[in-house]
Amino acid sequence: MEEVKSDKKVKWSKSDDRGSLDKIEKLDRATQGMMFSRLLEPALTIVLGLILVVLLLAGCLRRGLFYFTDVYPMVLMASGSALIWLILFMMCFNASKTNGELGISQWLNTLKQLYVALMQYAHLRWMFWPLALAIWFGLHAWIGSVSVQGSLDEMLRWSLLAIFALLTAMLASRANGARWFAYGWQMAGGLLVLSGVLAACGVLPLPYGVMRTADPEISSAGARLGGMLQYPNAYGAVAGMYALERLAAAARAVA
Template identity: 40%
Template sequence: MRLNNEDSHTKALVFACTGAVSAAVMAASLLRGMFFAGEIYPFLTVWLALCGLLCAWGEAVSALRNAERRDHVLKIPVENKAALILLGCPLAVFVLYAWAGLCGPVSAQETVDELLRWAFYASFAILAYFCAADRQGARFLAAIWHVTGMAISLSALLAVCAELKLPYAIAYTAAPEVSATGARLAGLLQYPNTFGAVMAVFLLERLFAVAAHVQRAQSQAAEWGAGTKERSGGKGNRGRRKMLGERGNAHRIIERERSGRNGVDGVGMWCGGGEIERGAAGYPVSAGW
């Protein structure tokens, strides 16, 4: 999928899709995770109609770009297998439910409900993927993700700590097998199992983000260390050779001084390219020594 950031029509389409995604996330949080099918019929009706309008808008913009001999607006790369799997799984489940409905389902009402649910999941995934292809759309999706996680988690914590009035924010039970304290947090979703699963997803996403950040920091540190070693490698070798040469010169000076003190008077000593005169006692005459 490729988007032209200079195209105002494409930008407006991306913003409309991100707005639809944010509305879907908000509705899913307020409608208790869309657990009851009777509550989601109005929303799904509006959602599917909105998706139809967005598809028509995208086709119009695509036709406009084709008229100008430019690329299509919607283009999903075939080599991106992970994206194809992500987008294909909800569609595959939707097709399976549709096939079961045509073959005579056990419960026609439940089959229709699941068809609507999976149609919503598939369209939501396609819109989110379309928005993520744009830089600003991806940032907006990240903001929606973080705000939703904080809102759901704070709704459960504030119901306990600040006595926030939410229906079924805390589920009470007398069964010790279910809860040792007799209370389970449910928050805005109003179902402890759903709340726990959603919070686990948010926790895993944050752990993956931290792991990626640590790995990136380690790789940058390793590259910086290798570059520093390469830059200082030549200077270090030259400095080591110079130190060894000076140490050899000092050793020769000491040996010749000892030989001069043992009875060789008035003998000159070579020191680093210069000759130093000695007196009768074997000590150097030059004041610089």
């Protein structure tokens, strides 16, 4: 009888050891997932900030995306960048919740939790307006349109705006994300303004940067500055927007 009791005690001690080892392994996985997510959080902000900076500068270099031939590569670049960032974000979001284990059901659960988390931010809902317009143009092309190609082009343009709005809102909701957007905003504005001034001074050989005309009703000086946008009215509107934004920022700083 004593031998049987001792055997039972040995078995119970082994089972207790296994249970404690399993708990330790689960804790290790959880801590590793938390450390991974903490290390990946700043990297995600940097990647998202660089994506937005590149998109802003590319929009300036591609003549303000006035022509649809310039929109197509931007849509591909923005979609690919958003997809890559979403995968990285889901890896970071999923690491601390699945204890290092990945599966289809866990990924679906992560998508649901991500959707709920996104809807908690009211500013993220603004992206649905350009998305709704993109869907509308797509339906218009599918039902029947006078210009199917024109409807598809507008669908792609508004899809690009929806992707950019989503990335901007996600960046604004992250720590130090507004700084990255401010960097991209200032770099894009500086590129547009300086390129126009240098083209007008003859330093930068920019084709169609300055529109020449002999009609005094169009320009009394005989020339109008178009810059990289190559369209004087659009260039003047964008430059005026940047000037007003800087004046408002200076007023806030003084106040």
